[in-house]
Amino acid sequence: MTRGRFITLEGGEGAGKSVQRDRLVAALRAVGIGVVATREPGGSPSAEVVRDVLLAHGLAWQPLSEALLHAAARAQHLVETIRPALADGHWVVSDRFNDSTRAYQGAGQGVPAETLDQLDRMVVGDSQPDLTLILDVPAEVGLARAQGRGQGSDRYEAMDLSFHERLRASYRAIAKAEPERCVLIDATGDLEAVATAVRAAVQTRLGVAL
Numbered sequence: 001m002t003r004g005r006f007i008t009l010e011g012g013e014g015a016g017k018s019v020q021r022d023r024l025v026a027a028l029r030a031v032g033i034g035v036v037a038t039r040e041p042g043g044s045p046s047a048e049v050v051r052d053v054l055l056a057h058g059l060a061w062q063p064l065s066e067a068l069l070h071a072a073a074r075a076q077h078l079v080e081t082i083r084p085a086l087a088d089g090h091w092v093v094s095d096r097f098n099d100s101t102r103a104y105q106g107a108g109q110g111v112p113a114e115t116l117d118q119l120d121r122m123v124v125g126d127s128q129p130d131l132t133l134i135l136d137v138p139a140e141v142g143l144a145r146a147q148g149r150g151q152g153s154d155r156y157e158a159m160d161l162s163f164h165e166r167l168r169a170s171y172r173a174i175a176k177a178e179p180e181r182c183v184l185i186d187a188t189g190d191l192e193a194v195a196t197a198v199r200a201a202v203q204t205r206l207g208v209a210l
């Protein structure tokens with residue numbers, strides 16, 4: 001059995017990750033590829049419980065505690081969902097993964113990069129994404145979209161603009177540092193324009209005709 005491919009979608013609040021994940025999954029399925037659509041935090045039964053702990057109680061977690069909770073959820077997500085799906089030959093498309101911890105807990109909240117790198121080596125190890133699509137929009141555009149949608153992670157949406165600008169800068173720095181894994185997608189266009197750019201990146205990087 002050929003191992004499947006692992007794609008992650010990343011970006012700040014309201015960048016359009018969920019919408020684009022669903023469109024990409026539909027495009028892959030339309031050409032006969034078996035796909036597991038997933039998300040973080042969450043994506044497996046126990047990781048969804050950790051998601052609830054993180055997001056549903058209005059708690060102000062300490063940055064390191066939050067990084068550890070995301071790491072615990074990710075460890076479960078990998079064991080329960082991602083690795084078995086890839087081993088079965090399915091592709092996995094995840095709305096957020098480990099770059100979210102680098103951006104939010106690292107650049108956003110000040111957890112040292114070495115600490116997060118150490119956690120990543122322990123939790124993710126060799127199971128790094130084959131391709132990461134970073135949806136890039138100015139912070140105020142993403143926030144306006146997220147607020148327009150009227151649900152989601154209010155805690156981060158309520159942070160000041162400089163927090164969201166740090167997230168964007170962090171994602172752009174990740175894309176620059178790891179060009180073989182990452183593609184920066186201009187996500188300021190309409191849904192269809194961004195979906196086209198996403199499909200083009202997958203086609204070019206992973207050699208599938210979409």
Ligand code: T5A
Nearest residue numbers: 013014015016017018019040100101104145149153190191
């Ligand atoms: N988190 C997560 C961490 O701090 N550390 C971690 O390690 C991880 C994994 C998760 C929160 O957890 C944090 C980050 C998050 O704050 P969540 O509820 O899952 O929270 O929400 P998010 O992942 O943040 O989702 P967002 O709220 O940012 O939204 P998306 O998925 O980027 O955007 P989407 O697709 O829902 O679109 C938002 C709205 O914009 C419209 C959509 O229709 C929708 O209404 N839209 C567009 N409108 C115009 N043009 C476009 N191109 C559009 N694209 C989307």
